[in-house]
Amino acid sequence: MSKTVLITGAAGFLGSHLCDRFIAEEFHVIGMDNYITGDQDNIHHLFKHPNFEFIEHDVTNHIDIAQTIDYILHFASPASPIDYLKIPIQTLKVGSLGTHNLLGLAKAKNARILIASTSEVYGDPLVHPQSEEYYGNVSAIGPRGVYDEAKRFQEALTMAYHRFHGLETRIARIFNTYGPRMRLNDGRVIPAFMGQSLRGEDLTVFGDGSQTRSFCFVDDLIEGIYRLLFSDYTLPVNLGNPGEITISEFAQEILTLTNTNQKIKYKPLPKDDPLKRQPNISLAKKILNWAPKVNRSEGMKKTLEYFRTLPESKLFKVDHKDFSKHIKR
Template identity: 75%
Template sequence: MARKRILITGAAGFLGSHLCDRFIKEDFDVIAMDNLITGDLRNIEHLFPLENFEFHHHDVSKFVYVSGNVDYILHFASPASPIDYLKIPIQTLKVGSLGIHNLLGLARSKKSRLLIASTSEVYGDPTVNPQPEEYWGNVNPVGPRGVYDEAKRFQEAMTMAYHTFHGLETRIVRIFNTYGPRMRLNDGRVLPAFIGQALRGEDLTVFGDGSQTRSFCYVDDLVEGIYRLLFSDYSQPMNIGNPDEITIREFGEEIIKLTGTKQKMVFKELPTDDPKQRRPDITKARKILNWEPKVGRAEGLKITYEYFKSLPEKEINHKDFTYYNNK
């Protein structure tokens, strides 16, 4: 029996590479696509020798061609950290608009099922906690985060239009804060930033008073949720994340304890539009997918810390970035 074929965009990124691993494990033919603007080939180089894996160096904001049949498409191509989408705002908007248009066209021509990676950022700085899928959000379209937030909101709207107008099989996952091996230590997100500062013996930088909350989902749990959603019959947006909420201050204390460092936390001004709360309502995922996170934060952080400790010293000591608490 012939293997099913799946195209994964953003395949050399943090989440994309873990999805490549999962679908290789499930005996799919995996077509990986990435323009490497934020991705890293080291994340998928272990897959290159496999006969059921192929890599295409391509920007999905330009016309996308794949020969042969394609059964499924996962669209994960997009800058996802603040340092990236503040540095490359136009590319961020293009991959969420031109990119999704190209992939929807491909899915329609190939009769593929398409799953898009949306984000908790569509909720903006929420006035509801936890955030259910029915919440429309509180987003500033012209603020510094608007290029990412609105790209993802447009991507959802475009996907639903193809679903309702063309009858295309689509799935939408709203991803909440996720962590694990292959995160970039200098990508601007609070978890790798805290660990990086601890490894360098620096104080941990907290923006605001540290009372803002986040909830962190280990990457293996997220991948399992995405896998179940892809093969479900549910076409509306679905939250996938860990509802175990923690303040940034408490999280900093956990990192200090985990790393055994003697640093303290220092506080700086909160960035514009930084969300005060971030926690998923996963009622739908529990009911429809029979999914909920299994990996506790203590276990996941230990694995992630060991990964970061194993990085080359030059990566650990690279500090040419700004980070925000918002991811």
């Protein structure tokens, strides 16, 4: 009999790709999402698949699933500054209450659970590149604190369940990831630059453009997550591509890729925006035998092809997410 995996945030960028991977591996997949930032279009192709079922639900509320669950992947959370600055309380709740509910469910089902953490736990790092031993440089009360601290608490709660209850847990610290199914207008640099290029707008760089990022193609990340889930390692593991580039250099790459002649305009750097971001993936190489394979040039071409297929309603609408129905208190 096939194993059953519950994937929260299933209609999101990463969650939908995880659903595809586990379906391909012949798991029975239960997708869960409340569509606060997810998009049904990302999983619409799975609705008629016999091994896929979907539950529309907010994980910050009690989760009741009668059937056996073997694995849980908790990927429900806003993941871009535009989102978690608009819904700060919901961001904190999904990292705390949502994680608590899912850890409790994993305990009740005797399931192994993998938690999606983030490189944002390192804050604006004073150590470069960032390894798992680094404790981070985070402002708890800054505008990004709602996301950073939600994820740091999520890690602490997960390790508490592992140590106190003996729960099988895994923690993935995910660095900047890109690829098809990103929301074009979610504020992250790759969809922002590509959207501006496709609309014929100038590219917006915040700060002087010397800040760095390291971009991992989604297929590589999904492979790392899959390997981590089935490993025996319980402490956090960095997953990302160590290929580092400045934002100014990256903007030039986008203009070359899209064959456009827009200008680059500079705006003030947002508060607490990290100046350096590069993963040390030595641990992932050692315990997972994993390293990214897709180079940035190849990955960016695939991502641009996806964005070019989007309808104009998504290309030209600055912010197509309506959070009002999700904000209760």
